[in-house]
Amino acid sequence: MKKLINKPEDVVKEELEGVALAYPDLVKVHFDPDFVYRADAPVKGKVAVISGGGSGHEPMHGGFVGVGMLDAACPGQVFTSPTPDQMLEAAKTVNSGAGVLYIVKNYTGDVMNFEMAADLARTEGIRVLNILIDDDVAVQDSLYTAGRRGVGTTVLAEKIVGAAAEKGYDLKKVADLCRKVNINGRSMGMALTPCTVPMAGKPTFELAEDEMEIGIGIHGEPGRKRMKLKTADEITEMLALSIIEDSTYTRTVREWDEDKGEWVDVTLVDPPFKAGDQVLAFVNSMGGTPDIELAIIYRKLHEICEKKGLKIVRNLVGRYITSLEMQGCSITLLKMDDEMIELWDAPVKTPGLRWGI
């Protein structure tokens, strides 16, 4: 295993120490339980937006803490769910009284722990709502999930919802917006190479020199198909068409009903894309793929969207939700309306995403 680390068991702790030293004007780090939070938290009158998940996907989530995005992020060990005590302490630290939204990627451990944390927070008098992100069209169920996995749309949700909270939306409106982003976003990824979890010391899977995995998960979970390496244009087409031609997706998720005071089943329906839609096109590196290749992917994606009548009104090209050093990419398309565009454009200042400030 070749990594710039000291002891594998210290990776997350030492990374957080580095983050605290590098960005003292933006974030603070609380240790034991571990979470990264806004240096100016709690922000008076503002709904607090919190996310979290296994480490190894940086800059998500800790790199998105700051003005206009997350109030806190709870990192687990690499590819391991954080625990409810992290989420609870984070909520207590950043809650200003206006309530907390937990943005939760759909992985069994994350979902369970964020629900538990929400229940605990409510017993301490904090209003909390949980919204799920489940946008990966590759597979229905996977190693870590029941239902679609939460991937690229998470980054976009954190930006858009973070801007809304900054603007003064109340908790209910922030949660509704987050749900809207989720049902309008779809993603799919692929890998050329695996990655190595420091504590495991060996690659999460193996791929022959001429093979790739289409539909890979961000933890190296198997995808739709292992196949011979194809050209960038062919790969882009496979990912983009899987997203664009995905049909209506209906499922039931659990959300907290504040009126009833209990968890209820909510049916979510993702409408398919259609000609005339305005979209944000997000080309993401899995970590080890260079910018030069992302630009080649974007070039083809732009052509495909045009051909399908999708108008790209905003884009994001770079490394935002990664799997350590994995080579590969993912594509996310998010149908945008005017509200979402305005919130996307709003100022943001975090270690991983910054403009307008």
Place this chain on the structure above:
Amino acid sequence: MKKLINKPEDVVKEELEGVALAYPDLVKVHFDPDFVYRADAPVKGKVAVISGGGSGHEPMHGGFVGVGMLDAACPGQVFTSPTPDQMLEAAKTVNSGAGVLYIVKNYTGDVMNFEMAADLARTEGIRVLNILIDDDVAVQDSLYTAGRRGVGTTVLAEKIVGAAAEKGYDLKKVADLCRKVNINGRSMGMALTPCTVPMAGKPTFELAEDEMEIGIGIHGEPGRKRMKLKTADEITEMLALSIIEDSTYTRTVREWDEDKGEWVDVTLVDPPFKAGDQVLAFVNSMGGTPDIELAIIYRKLHEICEKKGLKIVRNLVGRYITSLEMQGCSITLLKMDDEMIELWDAPVKTPGLRWGI
């Protein structure tokens, strides 16, 4: 070779097409000869700042074109110098009449071609000055250079000098500032893995599973020493101390003398770092190294700087000058004065670096 590309010979062209599609509000791309330039160029009354070099180091240089940084960037093929016709056309396109500064990394091909381009531009009535960046303390001469290579300080020079040009500095002042940044910046890099140039199809060098290369160049040129893999803390110490303890570095470079109308030899003296210095600390990924590892490096670098009495007043942690998918990192320390800090903080809006706008 596993890459998200189509034909190896089309990589740079298709990348530039992707860049043009992704950032139409920031940059335009001119093909044949190839260069990326500010969408609003020429900017009236402003000195134009141009850089360039082989592709494969993205976001440098094309990703640094935009408000507050470069006016144009000339990309060669991967790890290959651009040609004088690119640099000349770029100068003609972005020159507003206030003259052009070429920021040139010290590689034999780049130096020669930028000098030739400057001579050609002058015959067309454009004022041009060339300033060299030669900041790599690892080796004196290498495969591509006579003297120290130009590496991480280039990114910092492009930001600081770009801000000065935006602010209205005249050509002479912009060039003087660039020279000042160069003599105050020092860098050193290391690699855990090689990278593969698309046209070559195989890795630029080989490293055993337990080996690393200290002092590597950004084209995979051999460095100071190949050795057994060490911990992140030990590696950080090797790089940081090589920089901090580097003694006065004196060499002669060629610069254009506008009064004499000829190239003259100029002696440059890099003063060593000393306790009490204010520095910008830049931890850079060679491309394939994840953020989590960069934060671990930064943590140790911060400790070392403190111990040595260097005060980190600004920092930059991420992927800015890369070698395709190479895993590894480089450290740059730049001694800052108040002028440089103010220019560093000035707004910038490019695909690769953005704040304040």
